Amino acid sequence: MASNARLDHRNPLVFDTHELGRRPGALQRLTREIDAPGDLGIQGVVEVPEGAPMELGLRLESVMEGVLVTGTARATAKGECVRCLEPVELELEADFQELFSYPDADDRGRVIAEPGDDAEDDEDRLFIEDGLIDLEPVLRDAVVLALPMQPVCQEDCPGLCSECGARLADDPDHHHDAVDIRWAALQGLAGTMSDGEKDEMSGAEAGVDEKQEK
Ligand SMILES: [Zn+2]
Ligand SMILES: [Zn+2]
Numbered sequence: 001m002a003s004n005a006r007l008d009h010r011n012p013l014v015f016d017t018h019e020l021g022r023r024p025g026a027l028q029r030l031t032r033e034i035d036a037p038g039d040l041g042i043q044g045v046v047e048v049p050e051g052a053p054m055e056l057g058l059r060l061e062s063v064m065e066g067v068l069v070t071g072t073a074r075a076t077a078k079g080e081c082v083r084c085l086e087p088v089e090l091e092l093e094a095d096f097q098e099l100f101s102y103p104d105a106d107d108r109g110r111v112i113a114e115p116g117d118d119a120e121d122d123e124d125r126l127f128i129e130d131g132l133i134d135l136e137p138v139l140r141d142a143v144v145l146a147l148p149m150q151p152v153c154q155e156d157c158p159g160l161c162s163e164c165g166a167r168l169a170d171d172p173d174h175h176h177d178a179v180d181i182r183w184a185a186l187q188g189l190a191g192t193m194s195d196g197e198k199d200e201m202s203g204a205e206a207g208v209d210e211k212q213e214k
Helices: 136-146 178-213
Strands: 014-016 027-035 040-042 046-048 053-063 066-080 087-101 132-134
Touching: 040 066, 040 136, 046 087, 066 136, 087 136
Parallel strands: none
Antiparallel strands: 014 132, 027 053, 040 046, 046 066, 053 066, 066 087
């Protein structure tokens, strides 16, 4: 129940709204370079690697019930093509807008219930705590929404050959004929036969060579 750990202003995803004051209409723009937090993206599919540089552009606007945060996050996400499994890098640009409410915003003087008591109602609501806002949950949702569920290296990636696993984008003419396999067997047979002949012949030739040298 007491999951309300105090926000730490040193956390790069925590922003201070004190400067805005509680004057509706007051506006503040800011940018911040941060190291991406862990597990940012769609796990095992495409993610912003932990510690990767990330640029946040924010607009904080004071409104009646709280602070409206509008922003964009930019970073490079990494994953692999779902068709050919090649590594993929994506320039991510995730937009978000979220209202952070004053804890007492909706009850005008009435003391609101403990957050744990009506957790279901308030689960999706975000609050300003001691003048601070935590952008992390907003950023996580925005990044997941902005990333493709099925990243591809190129729109028309043809994927892998179902027979040999070759990457078809590297070799557009790649194909297998059913006959190929039989040919390969015949060629293999022909190869062993000529090898045998060569051995005999080279032995004979060697003898001839010796005679010629003398
Ligand atoms: Zn691909
Ligand atoms: Zn193949």
